[in-house]
Amino acid sequence: MSGTKKETGFSFTIDGVEITAYAGQTIMEAADEAGVYIPRLCDHQGLRHQGSCRVCTVKAGGRSVAACTQPAAPGQAVENETKHLNKMRRDLVEMLFHEGNHLCPICEASGNCELQAMAYRLDMTETTRFPYLEPCRALDASHPDIALDTNRCISCGRCIRASQDVDGKGIFGYVGRGIHRRVAVNGESLAETDAEVSDHAISKDVCPVGCIIRKRVGFVTPIGEREFDNGLIGHEIEEKRK
Amino acid sequence: MSELPKARIATASLAGCFGCHMAILDIDERLIELMKLVDVDRSPLTDKKRFTQRCDIGIIEGGCCNEENVHVLHDFRRHCDVLIALGQCAIMGGLPAMRNAIMHSDAPLRECLDEAYITGRYIRNTTHNVPNDPALPLLLDEVYPCSQVVEIDYQIPGCAPEGDIIFDTLSKLLTGRFRGFEREMIRFD
Numbered sequence: 001m002s003g004t005k006k007e008t009g010f011s012f013t014i015d016g017v018e019i020t021a022y023a024g025q026t027i028m029e030a031a032d033e034a035g036v037y038i039p040r041l042c043d044h045q046g047l048r049h050q051g052s053c054r055v056c057t058v059k060a061g062g063r064s065v066a067a068c069t070q071p072a073a074p075g076q077a078v079e080n081e082t083k084h085l086n087k088m089r090r091d092l093v094e095m096l097f098h099e100g101n102h103l104c105p106i107c108e109a110s111g112n113c114e115l116q117a118m119a120y121r122l123d124m125t126e127t128t129r130f131p132y133l134e135p136c137r138a139l140d141a142s143h144p145d146i147a148l149d150t151n152r153c154i155s156c157g158r159c160i161r162a163s164q165d166v167d168g169k170g171i172f173g174y175v176g177r178g179i180h181r182r183v184a185v186n187g188e189s190l191a192e193t194d195a196e197v198s199d200h201a202i203s204k205d206v207c208p209v210g211c212i213i214r215k216r217v218g219f220v221t222p223i224g225e226r227e228f229d230n231g232l233i234g235h236e237i238e239e240k241r242k
Numbered sequence: 243m244s245e246l247p248k249a250r251i252a253t254a255s256l257a258g259c260f261g262c263h264m265a266i267l268d269i270d271e272r273l274i275e276l277m278k279l280v281d282v283d284r285s286p287l288t289d290k291k292r293f294t295q296r297c298d299i300g301i302i303e304g305g306c307c308n309e310e311n312v313h314v315l316h317d318f319r320r321h322c323d324v325l326i327a328l329g330q331c332a333i334m335g336g337l338p339a340m341r342n343a344i345m346h347s348d349a350p351l352r353e354c355l356d357e358a359y360i361t362g363r364y365i366r367n368t369t370h371n372v373p374n375d376p377a378l379p380l381l382l383d384e385v386y387p388c389s390q391v392v393e394i395d396y397q398i399p400g401c402a403p404e405g406d407i408i409f410d411t412l413s414k415l416l417t418g419r420f421r422g423f424e425r426e427m428i429r430f431d
Binding site for chain 1: 327330334335336337339340342343347387389393394397399401422423425426428429430431
């Protein structure tokens with residue numbers, strides 16, 4: 001397989017760095033392999049690409065595209081870490097914070113949360129220009145082992161894809177349209193679905209925020225030892241280049 | 243640099259837990275270095291209740307949950323050249339802001355007070371009343387971040403922010419070298 005890969009390999013650039021890609025690879029897949037980090041929230045390794053959060057937006061040939069779904073093309077010049085793109089990403093992340101109820105100090109995902117870590121990486125420290133929507137959203141603690149705090153949901157759909165494609169269950173799905181689109185469970189409550197704590201959709205890495213909670217394991221890691229306490233999100237990809 | 247006149251700073255704790263002021267003390271022995279650059283005016287650290295003169299930097303912990311918080315914040319904006327929101331509560335309301343939305347109610351403040359003083363399972367309140375002494379500041383309908391009440395110049399994130407980021411920001415601001423935070427320093431919300 002690697003032999004055929006080499007034959008079809010081609011190169012393109014991200015911020016002037018030459019990247020080798022193979023036919024069928026997206027810009028993000030090729031960048032990850034080469035050790036160039038493109039920020040992302042709705043994309044997760046092992047799940048099908050969705051391209052909905054737009055945090056991974058890059059400029060390819062002067063056009064804005066989602067790096068997680070856009071196939072890499074030979075000779076393409078891709079812009080990633082530019083002031084303009086990072087500002088747009090920061091605004092997107094900031095709006096996600098404003099759309100839900102994201103109270104980091106009380107959230108058990110704090111320190112392991114990709115949304116929080118992305119805000120840190122994108123330097124979201126200026127005074128906000130947006131209003132907090134502060135929606136009233138439901139907490140579903142009906143399941144004996146799992147709780148859902150939808151105040152923290154960012155509708156990335158990673159649990160939907162994990163449940164459908166990996167677990168073969170379809171516990172989660174989108175309901176509603178536009179700003180009212182939400183992730184819902186396939187039943188009156190989570191307890192009435194066939195969700196199990198061993199499902200891939202419930203595992204620690206699938207939900208990027210603190211919406212899907214495994215009961216009785218909260219706050220096990222002390223501050224200072226959590227996933228993003230000592231490294232920016234994406235550093236493990238960037239370290240490949242060093 | 244020693245010929246520079248000392249800057250004046252002031253601090254206040256609004257709707258916060260005083261943890262951010264504790265974090266200011268986490269600067270530890272570098273406080274001595276900092277005190278060479280500043281005099282502390284109105285602050286719980288000096289126990290001065292009023293401004294004695296105009297200040298260069300005002301540091302605010304906590305958001306606004308009652309009208310006294312709003313008065314204090316306006317007072318700080320009037321008396322300080324640069325106003326810093328320190329910590330999550332000052333930046334976005336923090337824990338007190340939980341009462342804005344999480345109560346799932348049309349009257350979240352009423353429901354919050356009822357549960358805290360009357361209907362809560364572990365409450366022992368013989369008067370069956372919500373405290374309403376005239377000396378108590380009037381609660382606002384919601385908890386507001388400082389930036390929704392006055393103009394805020396800088397925000398130092400964290401719950402509580404580390405002593406390192408507070409010292410780094412203050413010492414750079416005081417010497418005119420502040421160009422934003424080091425990315426690795428922004429953490430621990």
